[in-house]
Amino acid sequence: MVLATAAAPAYAFIAYVSNEKSNTVSVIDTDSWTVTKTIKVGQRPRGIDFTRDGKFVMVAVGDDDTIQVIDAKTQSVVDSLPSGPDPELFAQDAAGKILYVANENDNTVTVIDLEKRARIGDIQVGVEPEGMTISPDGKTLINTSETTNMAHFIDTASRQIVANVLVDARPRFAEFKHDSSEVWVSSEIGGTVSIIDPKKREVIGKVTFEIPGLRKEAIQPVGIGMTKDDKTAFIALGPANRIAVVDVATRKVTKYLLVGQRVWHVAFTPDEKYLLTTNGVSNDVSVIDVAAQKVIKTIQVGELPWGVTIAP
Amino acid sequence: MIRWLVGLIGWSLAATSALAADPVTIGVGYLGTAGTRSTLSLVELPAENDGLAGARLAIEDNNTTGKFLNQRFALEERRIKEGEDVVQAATALAEKNGFIVTNLPADALLKISDALRERGTLLFNVGAIDERLREADCRANVIHTAPTRAMLADALGQYLVWKKWSRWLLVVGSHDEDKLFADALRRTATRFGAKIVQERTFEDKGGARRTDSGVTLIQRQMPVFTQQAPAYDVLVAADESEVFGAYLPYRTWDPRPVAGSAGLVPRSWDAAQDQWGAIQMQNRFFKLNSRRMTALDMQAWTAVRMIGEATSRTNSGDVKKVTDFIKGPDFSVAAFKGTRLTLRDWNLQLRQPILLVDGRMVVSVSPQEGFLHQVSELDTLGYDRPESKCKLK
Numbered sequence: 001m002v003l004a005t006a007a008a009p010a011y012a013f014i015a016y017v018s019n020e021k022s023n024t025v026s027v028i029d030t031d032s033w034t035v036t037k038t039i040k041v042g043q044r045p046r047g048i049d050f051t052r053d054g055k056f057v058m059v060a061v062g063d064d065d066t067i068q069v070i071d072a073k074t075q076s077v078v079d080s081l082p083s084g085p086d087p088e089l090f091a092q093d094a095a096g097k098i099l100y101v102a103n104e105n106d107n108t109v110t111v112i113d114l115e116k117r118a119r120i121g122d123i124q125v126g127v128e129p130e131g132m133t134i135s136p137d138g139k140t141l142i143n144t145s146e147t148t149n150m151a152h153f154i155d156t157a158s159r160q161i162v163a164n165v166l167v168d169a170r171p172r173f174a175e176f177k178h179d180s181s182e183v184w185v186s187s188e189i190g191g192t193v194s195i196i197d198p199k200k201r202e203v204i205g206k207v208t209f210e211i212p213g214l215r216k217e218a219i220q221p222v223g224i225g226m227t228k229d230d231k232t233a234f235i236a237l238g239p240a241n242r243i244a245v246v247d248v249a250t251r252k253v254t255k256y257l258l259v260g261q262r263v264w265h266v267a268f269t270p271d272e273k274y275l276l277t278t279n280g281v282s283n284d285v286s287v288i289d290v291a292a293q294k295v296i297k298t299i300q301v302g303e304l305p306w307g308v309t310i311a312p
Numbered sequence: 313m314i315r316w317l318v319g320l321i322g323w324s325l326a327a328t329s330a331l332a333a334d335p336v337t338i339g340v341g342y343l344g345t346a347g348t349r350s351t352l353s354l355v356e357l358p359a360e361n362d363g364l365a366g367a368r369l370a371i372e373d374n375n376t377t378g379k380f381l382n383q384r385f386a387l388e389e390r391r392i393k394e395g396e397d398v399v400q401a402a403t404a405l406a407e408k409n410g411f412i413v414t415n416l417p418a419d420a421l422l423k424i425s426d427a428l429r430e431r432g433t434l435l436f437n438v439g440a441i442d443e444r445l446r447e448a449d450c451r452a453n454v455i456h457t458a459p460t461r462a463m464l465a466d467a468l469g470q471y472l473v474w475k476k477w478s479r480w481l482l483v484v485g486s487h488d489e490d491k492l493f494a495d496a497l498r499r500t501a502t503r504f505g506a507k508i509v510q511e512r513t514f515e516d517k518g519g520a521r522r523t524d525s526g527v528t529l530i531q532r533q534m535p536v537f538t539q540q541a542p543a544y545d546v547l548v549a550a551d552e553s554e555v556f557g558a559y560l561p562y563r564t565w566d567p568r569p570v571a572g573s574a575g576l577v578p579r580s581w582d583a584a585q586d587q588w589g590a591i592q593m594q595n596r597f598f599k600l601n602s603r604r605m606t607a608l609d610m611q612a613w614t615a616v617r618m619i620g621e622a623t624s625r626t627n628s629g630d631v632k633k634v635t636d637f638i639k640g641p642d643f644s645v646a647a648f649k650g651t652r653l654t655l656r657d658w659n660l661q662l663r664q665p666i667l668l669v670d671g672r673m674v675v676s677v678s679p680q681e682g683f684l685h686q687v688s689e690l691d692t693l694g695y696d697r698p699e700s701k702c703k704l705k
Contacts, residue, residue: 086592104592107376127376128592146589147617147646148377149624164380166624169646170589189646215689217651239650 013269014072014311015276016057017285018045019302025059026285026301027075028276030269030310033287033297037075041068047089048307051114052096057309060087060101067101067112072311082119084110089173091132091141093156100141102129109143111159123159125152131174131185140198142183144171151185151194153201163201167194173265175224175233177248186221186235193221193235195251207251209237209244223265225275227290234275234288236263243277243286245293257295259286267308278305335384336629338374340616341405342367343398343424344415344439346391350521352558356671358606363415363438364389365601366609370616372600374623381624385616399427406433410631413615415439415608418449425451434635436615439608442492446659447695450702455638456661457614461496463694464578467666467678468548468571469500470692474680477545477569478506481538483560486515487553494550497572504683509542516555534563541566548572575670578678581610582669587677590648614647614662621645650677656691659702663690 012031018041019026025045027037042061049058050072057070060083067087069079083090084103092099092114099112109129111121126148133142134156141154144167151174153163168190175184176198183196184207193207209219220238226248227233233246239262245255260279267276268290275288278301285305287297348358359365367387374385388409392401398416402424405412412428413436414421421437422445428435429451437445437456445451446460459467472478480501484494494511501508514537538547538560547564549572551557557574569575583604586594597605597613605613622634622643637643639660644652649665656663668676683692691697 086595104589105595126380127373128589145377146592147373148380149621149646150377150380152380161380166381169621169644169652189644189652191652217688217690 016048016309017301017305018048018059018307020044020046020306021303024302033299039075046306049309054312062086062088081112081117084108088130089132091134094138100132102132104128126150130172133174133176135176136180142174144174146170165196165201168192172222173224175226177230178228179230184224186224188220188222191219205251207246214240225266225268234266236266238262255293260284265307267310269310276308278308280304335382337384338623338629339409340387341409341412342389343402343412344391346393351554352521359603362606363608363612366613367413367616369597369600370613374620377624383623399423406431411619413438413612418442418445425454429453438611438615446661447701450659452704457611459580460694461493465496465500466693468578469504470678470680470683471668471676473504473506479544480506480508480548481541481544482508482511483549484513485551485553485555489552490550493552509544514556530559534559535565539565546571549574576668578666578668579607581607582667584673588648588650593648618645658697658700
């Protein structure tokens with residue numbers, strides 16, 4: 001693994017893509033933009049993320065009720081974590097010591113000690129917990145519940161819910177601005193992204209979408225990627241087959257980028273030159289040149305690609 | 313469960329200072345007929361709590377959400393027997409419940425709708441698929457989560473036309489509801505350019521649905537009944553009464569697929585539906601009821617969830633406020649069908665995708681690609697605003 005330094009033009013990174021249907025993870029080399037390996041994992045892999053030290057990739061395999069751990073060196077499954085039933089998305093604290101897992105089937109968030117790889121607690125939340133993110137200061141965990149339609153604010157010290165913010169229907173993903181001033185929550189069925197002030201814990205604005213020639217119901221926002229300078233957000237719009245480029249300051253869409261079909265999630269390369277998107281129905285990954293705001297490449301992966309993470 | 317809820321309300325109170333001390337209780341009544349209809353297939357015999365089980369799950373789901381908003385949902389169930397006074401039962405339910413979910417025949421529903429109009433009770437029709445309840449006999453206090461015959465027929469017809477199976481042999485039962493479904497199928501054929509090459513009637517001469525040597529006889533009858541038909545692509549059966557439809561697949565004289573009341577069937581929901589997060593819903597339902605979820609269960613679940621959705625959006629248990637919100641332009645509900653569901657404001661029918669199922673799998677979901685509409689593609693299913701005879705009052 002080579003890390004990017006200021007002078008270097010383009011370094012190769014390694015991206016891992018979970019393929020929900022084929023029960024595999026595709027490994028993509030971002031230099032050649034090719035799939036270099038396909039790793040067999042458990043059933044229905046979705047949420048996927050690197051451990052903070054970059055040594056392991058965790059992938060939630062919902063139908064096996066666990067999170068599998070892939071060794072990034074050997075690119076093979078080496079362990080599994082005791083998540084609750086049907087894990088989908090998860091978030092880890094800044095130190096990479098605690099993992100919080102949304103368990104869709106039993107309305108809980110499971111807390112896992114990553115060093116001991118042991119379950120250390122549960123938090124009761126709304127119906128079908130899904131989106132998970134932690135505030136940059138590590139003090140607040142946000143969980144969204146799809147049928148309750150709320151963003152639950154959980155105090156990570158006491159593991160208690162401290163506030164519940166109602167958002168539009170079927171909230172699926174939450175993302176903090178890097179300066180902690182806002183949380184963005186996408187509502188798949190509501191078709192909006194709610195912007196929450198984490199201090200006041202209320203919705204202070206909404207991003208809405210309109211694409212000429214496309215019916216409203218097809219616009220179903222899911223994954224959100226925000227640049228480190230907090231200036232631009234890239235929002236995956238599901239069956240609208242587009243990524244919305246949003247000016248964070250004005251909360252307006254400046255551009256729609258056509259990607260593959262049913263785009264789920266996004267991930268930046270660490271140098272933020274590229275953004276990768278998983279396109280569920282067309283079974284491919286689109287590569288977006290972030291500065292040019294253009295799709296430059298499409299890579300065929302497994303069936304129904306869902307999540308994506310890139311080595312730090 | 314209750315004690316657990318009370319505990320949760322306790323701490324959510326401490327956390328959210330704006331909440332009042334006592335939870336707001338939202339009463340939902342469920343009024344259905346006792347007993348179940350018989351079906352040809354033993355595996356399709358409805359459970360005794362068909363429909364009701366969906367309402368119970370939605371009450372649980374609403375309460376999970378409600379604990380964060382200091383709202384509590386309670387279900388009062390009432391099943392009426394043949395000969396019992398439905399208006400009396402409904403009025404008694406309306407004493408404590410501002411919302412009543414009904415699984416009743418059209419005439420009974422109209423009676424209670426008129427009886428409860430002054431009271432302001434909001435009714436949800438989850439069982440009756442009759443067109444007239446949304447057309448000439450529509451009512452301003454009745455919301456329909458059950459699809460109509462025309463919606464079901466259009467959903468099927470779109471798929472058959474997409475498949476280029478456009479020559480239909482229509483077989484109609486001899487009961488009134490069979491004829492109504494056949495009317496809907498004829499309308500669909502005209503709308504989408506299919507051709508009904510011939511119609512046949514299957515007379516119900518009575519007889520048992522279960523016999524010890526039934527198969528032998530059916531195997532002789534069905535090929536004979538379907539022979540000498542003009543060239544056709546698909547046999548479409550209209551047999552809501554469950555007299556012959558399920559006997560047709562694999563037994564037609566010509567080797568043709570069967571659709572309609574058997575074979576490929578249009579339904580609002582199916583136990584096999586697992587797309588769009590539905591698997592969580594199916595699991596929750598199975599855990600609570602120890603059986604799989606039917607279309608009627610889903611229609612009842614959706615009705616009770618609509619109430620929950622509106623009470624949480626308005627942060628109120630006030631029936632008038634909640635009713636206005638449900639009927640208003642900002643209302644939508646998520647029901648695991650890949651798109652938000654909204655109400656047709658001209659007749660209070662819930663717009664919804666319709667599944668096409670074969671008893672084991674979801675074969676397709678309508679509206680089909682290419683059936684376009686200026687407002688919502690879901691309005692390509694059933695009677696659209698310009699054709700509607702409904703005047704809400």
